Amino acid sequence: MNNPSAVQSVGRPFTVEKAKAEERIDTSPESVKLIFTYIAFSAFWLVFGTLVGEYLGFKFVWPELDSISWFSFGRLRPVHTNILFWGFLSQAMIALALYVVPRTSQRELYSYKFGWVSFWLINTSVFFGVITLMAGINNGGQEYREIIWPIFLLFALGLILVAYNLYKTIADRNVKEIYISNWYILAACLWTIVLVVTAYLPGYQEDGISQTVVQGYYMHQGVGQWFTPMVLGLTYYFLPILLNKPIYSYSLGVLAFWTQMVFYTMIGAHHFVFSPIPWWIQTLAIVFSVGMFVPVTAGAGNFLLTMRGKWRSIARSYSLPFILAGVLFYAIVSYQGTLEAFRSLNKVWHFTNFTIAHSHMSMYGFVAFLVWGGIYGLIPRLTGKEPPQFTVGAHFWLALIGVLVYSVPLMIGGTLQGLSWMAGEAFIESVTLMTPYWVWRAVGGTMMFLSHLIFAYNVWKMRPDSWQRLRQVTELQTN
Amino acid sequence: MKLNFHKNHKLLFGVVFWGFVALTLIIAVLPATWVQQQNEPLPASEPMTELQRKGLNIFISEGCVYCHTQQVRPIEMDENWGRPSAPGDYARINRQDVWRQTPAVLGSERTGPDLSNIGKRQPSDVWHYMHLYNPRSVVKESIMPSYPWLFEVVENPSDGATTVSMPEGYGPKNGTIIATREAEALVAYLKSLSQVPMDAWPSAAQQAKADSAVASAVKKKVNGATIYANNCASCHQNNGQGIQSTFPSLVGAAYVTEKDPTRHIRAVLYGLQGVTIDGKDYTGVMQPFGELLSDEEVAAVINYERTNWGNDAPTITAEDVTKVRNNDELNKIQPNE
Numbered sequence: 001m002n003n004p005s006a007v008q009s010v011g012r013p014f015t016v017e018k019a020k021a022e023e024r025i026d027t028s029p030e031s032v033k034l035i036f037t038y039i040a041f042s043a044f045w046l047v048f049g050t051l052v053g054e055y056l057g058f059k060f061v062w063p064e065l066d067s068i069s070w071f072s073f074g075r076l077r078p079v080h081t082n083i084l085f086w087g088f089l090s091q092a093m094i095a096l097a098l099y100v101v102p103r104t105s106q107r108e109l110y111s112y113k114f115g116w117v118s119f120w121l122i123n124t125s126v127f128f129g130v131i132t133l134m135a136g137i138n139n140g141g142q143e144y145r146e147i148i149w150p151i152f153l154l155f156a157l158g159l160i161l162v163a164y165n166l167y168k169t170i171a172d173r174n175v176k177e178i179y180i181s182n183w184y185i186l187a188a189c190l191w192t193i194v195l196v197v198t199a200y201l202p203g204y205q206e207d208g209i210s211q212t213v214v215q216g217y218y219m220h221q222g223v224g225q226w227f228t229p230m231v232l233g234l235t236y237y238f239l240p241i242l243l244n245k246p247i248y249s250y251s252l253g254v255l256a257f258w259t260q261m262v263f264y265t266m267i268g269a270h271h272f273v274f275s276p277i278p279w280w281i282q283t284l285a286i287v288f289s290v291g292m293f294v295p296v297t298a299g300a301g302n303f304l305l306t307m308r309g310k311w312r313s314i315a316r317s318y319s320l321p322f323i324l325a326g327v328l329f330y331a332i333v334s335y336q337g338t339l340e341a342f343r344s345l346n347k348v349w350h351f352t353n354f355t356i357a358h359s360h361m362s363m364y365g366f367v368a369f370l371v372w373g374g375i376y377g378l379i380p381r382l383t384g385k386e387p388p389q390f391t392v393g394a395h396f397w398l399a400l401i402g403v404l405v406y407s408v409p410l411m412i413g414g415t416l417q418g419l420s421w422m423a424g425e426a427f428i429e430s431v432t433l434m435t436p437y438w439v440w441r442a443v444g445g446t447m448m449f450l451s452h453l454i455f456a457y458n459v460w461k462m463r464p465d466s467w468q469r470l471r472q473v474t475e476l477q478t479n
Numbered sequence: 480m481k482l483n484f485h486k487n488h489k490l491l492f493g494v495v496f497w498g499f500v501a502l503t504l505i506i507a508v509l510p511a512t513w514v515q516q517q518n519e520p521l522p523a524s525e526p527m528t529e530l531q532r533k534g535l536n537i538f539i540s541e542g543c544v545y546c547h548t549q550q551v552r553p554i555e556m557d558e559n560w561g562r563p564s565a566p567g568d569y570a571r572i573n574r575q576d577v578w579r580q581t582p583a584v585l586g587s588e589r590t591g592p593d594l595s596n597i598g599k600r601q602p603s604d605v606w607h608y609m610h611l612y613n614p615r616s617v618v619k620e621s622i623m624p625s626y627p628w629l630f631e632v633v634e635n636p637s638d639g640a641t642t643v644s645m646p647e648g649y650g651p652k653n654g655t656i657i658a659t660r661e662a663e664a665l666v667a668y669l670k671s672l673s674q675v676p677m678d679a680w681p682s683a684a685q686q687a688k689a690d691s692a693v694a695s696a697v698k699k700k701v702n703g704a705t706i707y708a709n710n711c712a713s714c715h716q717n718n719g720q721g722i723q724s725t726f727p728s729l730v731g732a733a734y735v736t737e738k739d740p741t742r743h744i745r746a747v748l749y750g751l752q753g754v755t756i757d758g759k760d761y762t763g764v765m766q767p768f769g770e771l772l773s774d775e776e777v778a779a780v781i782n783y784e785r786t787n788w789g790n791d792a793p794t795i796t797a798e799d800v801t802k803v804r805n806n807d808e809l810n811k812i813q814p815n816e
């Protein structure tokens with residue numbers, strides 16, 4: 001615990017000058033090739049998935065955009081969420097983990113071959129998932145587990161292989177202590193394997209609403225035991241190394257870890273407050289939603305205290321602003337989530353567009369921003385090529401303003417929807433009153449989408465010159 | 480040293496993995512198993528037919544669940560949708576096939592109305608077909624998608640085909656729309672969505688109470704305009720002008736403007752079908768609202784019709800409705816006889 005410098009001693013400290021081209025760090029070409037390919041594909045899924053999101057958003061304003069079954073709202077919505085969950089965010093997080101875990105274990109990745117097999121499994125799964133969802137074949141409309149099991153099995157296998165690969169890397173590490181990032185990252189992989197298996201196994205969720213109990217658990221653990229610990233783990237690496245100072249408190253990270261594991265697992269049923277599933281599960285979920293105050297404050301506080309006094313470095317970096325925004329969103333959405341779980345407020349917000357605002361502030365403001373911070377922090381150092389400053393800035397501001405223009409109006413509109421229902425107005429009122437807010441969503445969504453095109457361009461700009469040259473350069477460096 | 484999470488990866492990840500498995504059992508697998516064991520259909524409910532089950536599958540395939548809940552919460556604001564949902568309401572839903580999980584009909588968003596009681600609220604086939612073919616043909620402000628691929632356009636519909644006639648501007652230029660088997664299944668499913676009483680052998684009083692649960696909420700603030708928007712506008716439209724040859728206009732209509740309100744009250748209490756109105760026949764069917772609306776509400780909505788869109792007929796009171804309701808003589812003779 002008193003040796004947090006495992007990180008610092010590992011890589012060369014990164015400088016954080018915005019303009020300066022970085023020196024490349026000496027990573028094996030295999031590793032660069034693997035990681036960059038993951039990132040490139042995740043950028044593709046981001047653009048594709050948010051193009052779909054954008055289209056869905058337009059449909060709220062112009063429901064007659066098309067009448068083609070494959071493009072209808074009910075089929076494209078799970079396409080949007082599943083692409084972004086499994087194709088974009090998961091893939092990008094795994095890419096970064098494939099760098100961070102070996103780095104902090106001071107050794108090479110256990111097996112590059114496994115890394116490639118995982119890559120193909122994950123992308124094949126998402127690809128066929130998209131086709132089947134558009135064809136109207138889905139897993140009972142269960143949110144985020146809509147891809148039917150024969151196809152999602154590929155993703156699960158890919159994930160198991162990632163977990164095995166990382167485990168072997170950590171087991172054979174060349175440092176004594178397991179750095180905190182690796183706790184979070186490998187734990188996230190293990191938890192998600194359990195989660196996915198539990199979500200798909202038959203037997204205990206066949207009849208009636210038994211599936212709803214599992215759905216609450218799955219839906220929240222998807223975000224709470226996969227995305228959240230993964231990006232937090234990555235941030236425990238990238239933040240100190242980019243700032244060139246140790247994390248404020250290692251033990252706060254450990255505290256957040258254990259409380260995250262216990263509390264988060266219990267709160268799934270807050271997605272079904274007032275539903276006919278057993279009342280005690282709902283109450284337990286609400287109580288632990290309040291308990292989430294502990295890991296969230298410990299985690300976000302730890303990051304912010306690490307940043308304290310370094311605001312200037314952050315302003316001069318082009319990856320750190322993403323991390324700052326991500327950490328702030330993490331705190332905001334989590335406190336917001338606790339409020340949504342209270343029965344009194346759930347009444348107003350449940351079933352409304354407020355939930356959509358929460359989903360995007362969390363999955364986008366929190367997870368995607370931290371992932372971008374990691375990508376901009378890492379890739380230039382791997383490939384030795386920097387993206388243009390201007391386009392990184394454009395990405396940041398369009399994405400940030402975009403997500404605010406998207407979610408703030410939906411929060412207002414969602415609240416008005418809930419109040420309209422409470423006042424006993426005709427239902428259609430709650431549809432028509434949303435129109436202006438849906439227009440704002442389309443505007444914000446367009447800004448977000450543009451920022452993703454810019455991100456894809458930046459990824460292209462950061463590409464390695466050629467695998468061949470990469471090898472030569474590395475050889476030169478090591479000799 | 481050995482039992483140190485920071486140094487012993489087997490210990491750390493062992494605890495992380497098995498601890499999570501244990502928590503999963505406690506919070507998900509065991510409760511789900513328990514719920515499954517308790518699963519029992521309400522005594523008054525009927526098994527789903529083959530056709531309705533097929534309809535449910537289409538409901539899931541098309542992702543209707545992303546906009547529609549089937550979940551009435553035990554809170555005041557949800558009373559419009561029916562009585563609070565109970566586990567038994569969903570007991571007859573189970574796994575679709577080896578590939579696909581049990582449908583998640585509860586939903587998580589209410590972009591469109593709750594459908595727990597849509598079978599009661601909207602029992603008209605004609606309306607559902609028009610609405611599915613193009614929701615805006617019956618509800619102008621709707622943002623629900625159209626589902627034209629559940630229909631076919633043919634030159635000469637065969638006997639027995641379910642034909643759908645759309646208002647001007649909403650149908651194809653040539654040919655006749657007929658509902659496919661999928662559309663028929665979906666509508667059969669929608670019409671089957673109707674809450675049944677919780678008890679096995681409900682007394683008549685309980686039955687009535689369950690049926691009017693939909694209505695009871697609105698009691699506190701009876702507002703003719705709201706009742707009209709929620710119950711009548713889908714057919715007669717907000718402007719009262721109906722839809723040509725399917726749903727009649729209420730503007731200046733004899734039923735609505737004549738001094739004696741009996742016919743009007745009876746139309747609302749007992750529904751209307753197959754009646755020629757001002758020389759025109761209508762293909763639509765109007766369902767009875769006697770069980771759904773209280774006398775006070777019937778009076779309120781009738782007064783709303785009588786005093787709107789340029790109509791200027793004498794208003795009525797809840798007592799007038801009660802009188803018609805309690806008059807067995809009138810009750811027996813349906814208005815369309």
Ligand code: HEM
Nearest residue numbers: 050053054056057081084085355356359363364445448449
């Ligand atoms: C261009 C940017 C985006 C736009 C325009 C957009 C638009 C939409 C729309 C219209 C919906 C359906 C909302 C509804 O059913 O009422 C939706 C749902 C959703 N989107 Fe996005 N989205 C974008 C980016 C993202 C990203 C990057 C993620 C990250 C994973 C994401 C995650 C989700 C989730 C989780 C839902 C389901 C929300 C819920 O059920 O509460 N979206 N999005």
Ligand code: HEM
Nearest residue numbers: 223270271289292334337338340341350355359362363587
């Ligand atoms: C302490 C932390 C959090 C709490 C207590 C919390 C609470 C909630 C609650 C109560 C809902 C259900 C809202 C409703 O349907 O009425 C919800 C939905 C959601 N939350 Fe959170 N939240 C937290 C953090 C997060 C984080 C960090 C993420 C993302 C990584 C996230 C992602 C989502 C998503 C995607 C949904 C939409 C689920 C759906 O209906 O499809 N939440 N949250």
